[in-house]
Amino acid sequence: MSSSATQTSNSSETDTKETLDLGNGSEVVYYPRFLPQNQSYQWLEYLDKKIPWTRPEIHVFGRSCLQPRDTCYVANKGLQELEYSGYQPLAYSWDDFPPLKAILELIHETLPGSKFNSLLLNRYKIGTDYVSWHSDDEKLYGPTPEIASISFGCEREFLLRKREKTPKLSMATSTKYNTSSEQSKASRLEQRSFVLKHGSMLVMRGYVQRDWVHSIPKRAKANTVRINLTFRQVLN
Ligand SMILES: O=C(O)CCC(=O)C(=O)O
Numbered sequence: 019m020s021s022s023a024t025q026t027s028n029s030s031e032t033d034t035k036e037t038l039d040l041g042n043g044s045e046v047v048y049y050p051r052f053l054p055q056n057q058s059y060q061w062l063e064y065l066d067k068k069i070p071w072t073r074p075e076i077h078v079f080g081r082s083c084l085q086p087r088d089t090c091y092v093a094n095k096g097l098q099e100l101e102y103s104g105y106q107p108l109a110y111s112w113d114d115f116p117p118l119k120a121i122l123e124l125i126h127e128t129l130p131g132s133k134f135n136s137l138l139l140n141r142y143k144i145g146t147d148y149v150s151w152h153s154d155d156e157k158l159y160g161p162t163p164e165i166a167s168i169s170f171g172c173e174r175e176f177l178l179r180k181r182e183k184t185p186k187l188s189m190a191t192s193t194k195y196n197t198s199s200e201q202s203k204a205s206r207l208e209q210r211s212f213v214l215k216h217g218s219m220l221v222m223r224g225y226v227q228r229d230w231v232h233s234i235p236k237r238a239k240a241n242t243v244r245i246n247l248t249f250r251q252v253l254n
């Protein structure tokens with residue numbers, strides 16, 4: 019497996035990126051300074067105040083629990099509806115949130131050929147908010163989805179771990195894995211991590227959702243808000 023990280027610096031800071039080849043057609047590209055810092059603070063404040071955040075009840079392994087972070091969903095009209103962990107978010111319109119349209123445009127300029135038409139937003143209020151191991155492998159994104167993930171606010175660690183051959187871990191079936199077997203998995207299976215900075219963009223493409231799982235673990239010391247936007251394309 020080739021997993022060399024390459025550093026490419028262009029004249030603009032925005033274009034500075036780190037490419038991680040995960041092998042077998044999976045790639046992650048990280049743009050640490052994708053958005054200007056000051057503009058990003060304004061967007062963070064806007065999103066924190068203006069997005070109609072909810073903390074839904076989700077269903078995993080036959081149990082219901084409160085999702086351990088706030089969420090919202092924005093999508094083009096007429097797309098197939100998203101459903102994960104037994105929860106079907108209501109789709110808001112891009113027109114309600116002009117800054118999201120501006121961010122979408124910047125992403126489309128940087129990633130030629132991308133046509134994102136939906137956005138899942140997450141808000142981690144404090145360090146005990148998290149997202150457990152999962153992959154975004156819902157059928158409506160197709161077999162090799164490109165997902166662009168923008169982060170604002172508190173820096174949090176993003177972990178990627180090679181998927182075990184069995185069992186399937188998807189957003190629909192994921193749950194908390196804080197057991198000792200989880201620790202042994204972490205040492206056995208290949209793992210990568212990124213600290214997602216304020217104003218950064220991380221892009222997952224190729225077979226990342228099929229072959230890898232990802233998570234944002236709890237961090238006791240993360241005591242300020244983090245907002246994350248994951249842009250996706252629902253195929254028709
Ligand atoms: O907050 C993040 O960086 C990741 C969120 C995520 O994995 C998801 O929404 O599917």
Ligand SMILES: [Fe+2]
Nearest residue numbers: 152153154232
């Ligand atoms: Fe995800």
